[in-house]
Amino acid sequence: MxxxxxxxxxxxxxxxxxxxxxxxxxxxxxxxxxxxxxxxxxPRRGDNxxxxxxxxxxxxxxxxxxxxxxxxxxxxxxxxxxxxxxxxxxxxxxxxxxxxxxxxxxxxxxxxxxxxxxxxxxxxxxxxxxxxxxxxxxxxxxxxxxxxxxxxxxxxxxxxxxxxxxxxxxxxxxxxxxxxxxxxxxxxxxxxxxxxxxxxxxxxxxxxxxxxxxxxxxxxxxxxDLVSPRAIDVAKHLDAQLINEGDIASRRLSSVTFCAREIHNMTHALKPGALLVLSGDRSDVFVSCCLAALNGTKLGALLLTGGYSIDENIQKLCNQAMETGLPVMSVNTNTWQTAQGLHAFNQEVPVxxxxxxxxxxxxxxxxxxxxxxxxxxxxxxxxKKLSPSAFRFYLTNRARQVNKRIVLPEGNEPRTVVAAAICAKRGLARPVLLGEEAEIQRVAAQQGVSLSEGVEILSPSAIRGQYVEGLVALRGHKGVTDVVANELLQDNVTLGTMMLQHDDVDGLVSGAVNTTANTIRPALQLIKTAENASLVSSVFFMLLPDQVLVYGDCAINPDPNAQQLADIAIQSATSAEMFGIEPRVAMISYSTGDSGAGSDVEKVREATKIAQSLRPDLLIDGPLQYDAAAIESVGRSKAPNSPVAGKANVFVFPDLNTGNTTYKAVQRSFDLVCIGPMLQGMRKPVNDLSRGALVDDIVFTIALTAIQAAGA
Structure with missing residues (x-):
């Protein structure tokens, strides 16, 4: 109907x-x-x-x-x-x-x-x-x-x-x-x-x-925030010449200030997202704006009027500021004409x-x-397929319901600070930033966000002593004394992990600055694996245009044996279920069914049998080639009797080399949003970020960590 x-x-x-x-x-x-x-x-004005x-x-x-x-x-x-x-x-x-x-x-x-x-x-x-x-x-x-x-x-x-x-x-x-x-x-x-x-x-x-x-x-x-255009949109509208491209395609403009006053009367306008309009011959104002950029203030862009060229010596002086990504553009119109042009800017969102x-x-x-x-x-x-938007909705809606406290050890990292503000504002979690409050508030101001009461800031030096005894109890058999424990707790990831171990928080997210090893090692040493898990593995949620796929394991285990591969399959299916995806698990190999032989194929074949025997309620099949698992027509041809072929949404790769290469190839080739890696098999949720993670990546990782905490 x-x-x-x-x-x-x-x-x-x-x-x-x-x-x-x-x-x-x-x-x-x-x-x-x-x-x-x-x-x-x-069509509207300007639509072509x-x-x-x-x-x-x-x-x-x-x-x-x-x-x-x-x-x-x-x-x-x-x-x-x-x-x-x-x-x-x-x-x-x-x-x-x-x-x-x-x-x-x-x-x-x-x-x-x-x-x-x-x-x-x-x-x-x-x-x-x-x-x-x-x-x-x-x-x-x-x-x-x-x-x-x-x-x-x-x-x-x-x-x-x-x-x-x-x-x-x-x-x-x-x-x-x-x-x-x-x-x-x-x-x-x-x-x-x-x-x-x-x-x-x-x-x-x-x-x-x-x-x-x-x-x-x-x-x-x-x-x-929803009507803030990109600097490039304004540049196109004004047909401006680019003096310094910088981050023109991504910087947002939240305010416009015409700089016609003395410097001391306009410092309040030097704020994140500001489009500063100044006559091209006002070198004093130009240098002041560049100084603000060097100090960490993420200005939106500079717009020079009158068709004047920047003095060569001034430009050399300000080169370092330009390298921060500050867009600088120039127009031939005077200030009044430029103001009229800006007033006529179409605020509708570009396609x-x-x-x-x-x-x-x-x-x-x-x-x-x-x-x-x-x-x-x-x-x-x-x-039948869970779309990316439905998946994101599930994440945010479920995270709001569980309302978990998530520690972020990289508390003064700019993307992390912005993500924490978003999570608190949208009620996705109760974020805890580890760091000194003055420094974190300075970073927040530079990023143009305000931290509400929903964002908790904890000074590591104020709470470190609470966890020395607990760390000694956990690692004393490895020679950890009070002095060593205090030294180890200087690392905020270790400190955050101890907070999680003591149930002072519900989950941990790190990795925007730290390596995967630095994020996971303290968790393996202090949190350890869950009682029913033989190993820790990971999954990525691949947000394709029309559905969400689960890839495991692409980050942790280099060469799992058949038993471990079966465990990874079951863990990945359980994770899929936790996030609203009805799992159909494909055990990936270079051969489908009985068509190939060799130790690698045999490992996948044996792992499939183990997984099926351990969880007969799950749809698990293999070995399957990727195309046979993912494409319905190929699946019907190569594995006509398989309940998974052509319909798989959970892909379990035979080793780390295959999994990591595949997920990155798919992600980069099709410019997909990829959430993860999410760790599986831990007693308590700890999740790693890519060091190139965007703010939205961190937000969604915090949300899924909260959901994991509720399901643990």
Missing amino acids: SRRIMLIPVGTSVGLTTVSMGLVRALEEQAIKINFFKPLAQ GEERSTTIISHHCSVKPIKPFELGYVEQMISSDNTDELLEEIIERFEQHQQSDAVTVIEGLVTTRHHPYAERLNLEISRALDADIVFVCVPGNENPVDINHRLEIVVDTYGGHKSKKVVGCIFNKVNAPLDEHGRLRADIGAIDAPEHDEERCEALRSLPIFSKGLAFLGSVDWNA DDSLRIEKVMVHTAESLDASWVTSLTEKVSRQ
Whole structure:
């Protein structure tokens, strides 16, 4: 049975694309079949490529949207009085591509002075496709009476309160910054919006219209982080010349300051994410900005106006600051003209800004009414494959539920500090940063984050003495005395491991600076393996575009024997189950079934038999070649009777060389998000990070560590 939801804007600039993205993501997290259809392309100013909503969802979700009709063709049909024929073509295209057992999100048109026919066409399309209606409204600074009046009018347009097709309303951009006329501020870094206003949200929920049958389906707060463009987006908009490229593709701009004052009057503007606009001949200001960058402040970018060139000697003086990644660009326009250009900047998310798109999707999805989203999935087919978004949703949702205390020994490492702030803000864990508070707060300020009460900072020197006796008790047989123990505890990873051993924390995450050996060695010595585990192994969660695969062991055991390989398979299957994946385990080899011989194949064959005998309830098969395990057509050909071939989602590699090479080849070749390695078989959860880990990698590793702690 299919469900069709059409999003109808109430007014202009309601952020319809944002809500579409969020609803698709929320449904994706339910692991169901989804369609997306924007019947008519409606390009915005500056859009030259494919329709924006369709492109974003096709690239960033496991959905293949239905292609929209071009606006020129639509307007030609309307002007020729062929609207009925147009509607027939829309229905035909929809029916050709829609899945009968899926939920379809349909995005309506926004009424503008260039598209006055949009409201009438939305009504006709919703009727033609027999879609339920959900309104999207921006409350602005209107009082509740006026908002209610607007909604009553639009509800009447779509059949009134008695219509079963009129479902509810989603409020977007709640608490957004407004100008003096009550309009949404469109300029970059306009102002910081105040914190979530629960009183305003409650006023919206209490509108009289919601007592008449219309449902309140969500309130999406405006969030400054979600409208921060990249420096490269501004450079393209202004057609700026790059003097120093730096990190222009990744640095975010959260504020704009025009530097026309003396240095001592503008030091407050030298902050993370700031776009500093200055005349190209103001060498004093330029040097001051470079000094701030050298001091660790991650400025957004410098924009030089007037077409002036930087003095050669000044540029040499500031070369080291440039090497920190500070983007510097130049325009020929004067300061006033540049300000006008910045004011006209299109704040909509670019289709290639993956990081921002992901954040927008997650934020919007989390703001929708969960019970309504779940109700849409009733009698709709579930996907057999767990999508990456559904996996991430499981991680974050489950981590919130278990609410574990996770120690981060690398407490003053910048990415770790930002990740801790995010985890505390989203309620994923109670992070504990080991380090001196002044240093950690300085790093946080440089990274542009504030550490809430949910982030705990512990000075190692203040707590080290508590664990000397315990360390001696654990390692005394190896010659560890009080003096040696105190010396070993100078290492924060060892200190954090002792905190975990004493149950003062629930898990440990390290490795952004430390090597894998430095992270794991204290755990093996002090935490040890679980009672039912013969070894410690690892898995990676590989987030492919349409599903999540589990790879084990790619980080710990160089050449496991058959018994150990069987244990790794069982541990990996158990980990998959812990994270919502129904395991189908493939024991990987260079040969499938009985087609090959040799000691390596025999090891995998024996390991498969051992694993099957130990856990007959699991789907485990091998030996299987990778293509036979992963590709259905190959699996049918090479192993037609296998319950796993072509459908495997847990891949167990015969040795570390094969596993590590495969995971890195897949990750790098397809630019995949890869979470791990997650250690298995420990009494308590300890997890390692890649030294090249991104902030999001650390956040997800903290979340999965919390879940492990709850399942241990």
